[in-house]
Amino acid sequence: MNDFLFETEPKLFCLLIIAFLYFFQTQYFQPQCIENKLLYFFSLTEILFSILGDVISKEAIQNLCFAVCGASSFLATWFCCKYTFKISKCNATILKKFLCTFLCITSGILSFCTLSCGLNTASFVLVFVIIVMFVIEQNNKIKVDNLTKLYNRYGMDVELKEQLKQYEREHSDSFYIIACDLDNFKYINDTWGHPEGDRALILVAGALARVGKKFSANVFRIGGDEFVIITDTSEEGLAIDVTNAIKTELDNIDFRNDYDIEMSIGVALYDGVTPIDELLGNADKKLYEAKKKIK
Structure with missing residues (x-):
């Protein structure tokens, strides 16, 4: 048994590295792979083969396992070369990203479990936890604005x-x-410099975050x-309440004694028909109409 595990564990480690490499490349360079239904089919098929290990030969399970993971890795590498340095804006949910990676790795691990019941279950749990933590961390990095720590445009797309x-x-x-x-944000940058402009953005972000928390937005x-x-x-009246709360929060911001931060606001209500891009455009249009009134 020890000799068998000595021969098996390096292969398992290699399998995990390949699966991790696959996820890393598809996460950043080719989001379509994450949503590739063929990968789900192969992974689920391998899990099924592992469960039915008494029917299918162990050698066939092992060969299929490495063939699937190896093919996935080469596929990801090809896409990586094709889309070099193109950062992923994948709209897949965090659950879908996790499932894609987890199924790929699980298909291999279960194959080894079929070959030997002596494989340490703790290693499987450890890999599971690492995958979850990694996917959550990377997903949050994609969605969060570095300066204000609010969600960014990609995060907005996911929410919409x-x-x-x-x-x-x-x-x-x-x-x-x-x-x-x-x-007049340009005035802040031109008069007191970009560091003060960044500070203003951070203060405003904090004010808006408090409003969002108050209204579950x-x-x-x-x-x-x-x-x-x-x-x-x-x-009814929610948009007005939010707008008034924003103005109140801005009044309480301690930015500079000689300058008060103000914002222009535009509101649009989704009617179940209007496309989202048009809805955002309507909100922007009302915002700039409000901005014209203060000039």
């Missing part, structure tokens, strides 16, 4: 997708998109001095 799914399921409630933009920084708030409901 979830909101649309919920609306399609329930048809009972909608949501508001509230676009916010700092007034999600807040995003989508670029520059532009922010978006997406509510979970469309209660």
